Amino acid sequence: MHQALYTEKRGEVIICSLCPHNCHVKKGMLGSCMSRYNNGQELIAANYGKVSALHFDPVEKKPLYHFFPGRIIFSIGSTGCNLHCLFCQNSEISQTSPDQFHSLHEYTPEDLVALARQRNENIGIAYTYNEPAVWFEFMLDIAVLSSEAGLKNVMVTNGFINPAPLDRLMPFMDAYSIDLKAFTEDFYRKVTKASLEPVKNTLQQIRRAGRHLEITNLVIPTLNDDDTIFEEMCRWISGELGADTVLHLSRYFPTYKMSIPGTPPSTLIRLRQLALKYLDYVFIGNITLPEGNDTLCNKCKKVVIRRNGYMTSADGLDNDGRCQNCGNFVAQVGSSHPGN
Ligand code: SF4
Missing domain, CATH: 3.20.20.70 (Aldolase class I)
Structure with a gap:
């Protein structure tokens, strides 16, 4: 079980402030996203992993x-x-x-x-x-x-x-x-x-x-x-x-x-x-x-x-993502594995 971030406990209710719904999640219930669960102790990120x-x-x-x-x-x-x-x-x-x-x-x-x-x-x-x-x-x-x-x-x-x-x-x-x-x-x-x-x-x-x-x-x-x-x-x-x-x-x-x-x-x-x-x-x-x-x-x-x-x-771009014709930047490009 993985504890959710951005929470505040108020009695049996836990307020989640991850998104603008700011759900007040009651004990035993899920938030509106059906992904965060109040188990009575803490809000659980139920879809973690x-x-x-x-x-x-x-x-x-x-x-x-x-x-x-x-x-x-x-x-x-x-x-x-x-x-x-x-x-x-x-x-x-x-x-x-x-x-x-x-x-x-x-x-x-x-x-x-x-x-x-x-x-x-x-x-x-x-x-x-x-x-x-x-x-x-x-x-x-x-x-x-x-x-x-x-x-x-x-x-x-x-x-x-x-x-x-x-x-x-x-x-x-x-x-x-x-x-x-x-x-x-x-x-x-x-x-x-x-x-x-x-x-x-x-x-x-x-x-x-x-x-x-x-x-x-x-x-x-x-x-x-x-x-x-x-x-x-x-x-x-x-x-x-x-x-x-x-x-x-x-x-x-x-x-x-x-x-x-x-x-x-x-x-x-x-x-x-x-x-x-x-x-x-x-x-x-x-x-x-x-x-x-x-x-x-x-x-x-x-x-x-x-x-x-x-x-x-993307043949019209150079290796920096610039237009081959005028040099203007257009897009991020990469020709090799970014991790290499
Ligand atoms: S919808 Fe989910 S993420 Fe948004 S406030 Fe409610 S419980 Fe948190």
């Missing part, structure tokens, strides 16, 4: 397009999530507790770092599949070891985490792929059972820390595809995080508790054109379209990274 999935994935699948393009990353996940999105794509692992999910395997941080190092072309470890913020203690222990081994660490997250734990992770986390699910409190409250403001704070905190950051926005017809609000979001990203922040527009498909039909390609194309008024790098994902795949240098407009599905070629 428990792995639901592990794969070597293309880094583009996270999605990260400007972070070691064309490389693979060892990707791991557990169970639980502090959001309860009606359209969740991974509800079988995210909306369950470790006790209810029967295909968990036990690993130590040392085991996982050793597995990550088995493939020379691997750049590091991505914490993904379910929400890694609610795997905090285990993720932190792995990330510390992994960093010492010279591997990169990547968090694929909803960004709903309090500032202090995020700050604690920051020295060990090299890149963040953040879901910005919409740009209204109303959407977050009704569709995710959370709130927008803490996610905006997370994005700003990561930008201030200078870590690599890419944003994914899943476009759901009628719920978050309004042009005016979408433009407001893009203006905010550009102003607060920088016009060079990578934005992925992802196609939604009906799943879990949501039956709205999938996003029409024309919506994604229209929103991409709107986003390009404010942002330099906007891509379309979850669908193959002729546009919105390649990276054009934001200074000279030459194609520097070509993508065809998960086949990626």
Whole structure:
């Protein structure tokens, strides 16, 4: 049993301040994320050491397009999530507790770092599949070891985490792929059972820390595809995080508790054109379209990274990630094992 961090005991209730829900967890109960359990003495990180999935994935699948393009990353996940999105794509692992999910395997941080190092072309470890913020203690222990081994660490997250734990992770986390699910409190409250403001704070905190950051926005017809609000979001990203922040527009498909039909390609194309008024790098994902795949240098407009599905070629960049044509920095790249 592994004790959870960021807790305060008040009688039989334990307050968890890992994420902005700040749950008051009663004795014998789990927090809203179904990952932290009050055993009457302390709050237990119930999913510590428990792995639901592990794969070597293309880094583009996270999605990260400007972070070691064309490389693979060892990707791991557990169970639980502090959001309860009606359209969740991974509800079988995210909306369950470790006790209810029967295909968990036990690993130590040392085991996982050793597995990550088995493939020379691997750049590091991505914490993904379910929400890694609610795997905090285990993720932190792995990330510390992994960093010492010279591997990169990547968090694929909803960004709903309090500032202090995020700050604690920051020295060990090299890149963040953040879901910005919409740009209204109303959407977050009704569709995710959370709130927008803490996610905006997370994005700003990561930008201030200078870590690599890419944003994914899943476009759901009628719920978050309004042009005016979408433009407001893009203006905010550009102003607060920088016009060079990578934005992925992802196609939604009906799943879990949501039956709205999938996003029409024309919506994604229209929103991409709107986003390009404010942002330099906007891509379309979850669908193959002729546009919105390649990276054009934001200074000279030459194609520097070509993508065809998960086949990626960064031939237009030099070894420092600069455009071969004009010398402008575009992406973090690497041609060898970061730990070597
Ligand atoms: S991490 Fe879990 S238990 Fe802690 S506040 Fe968030 S939802 Fe509640």
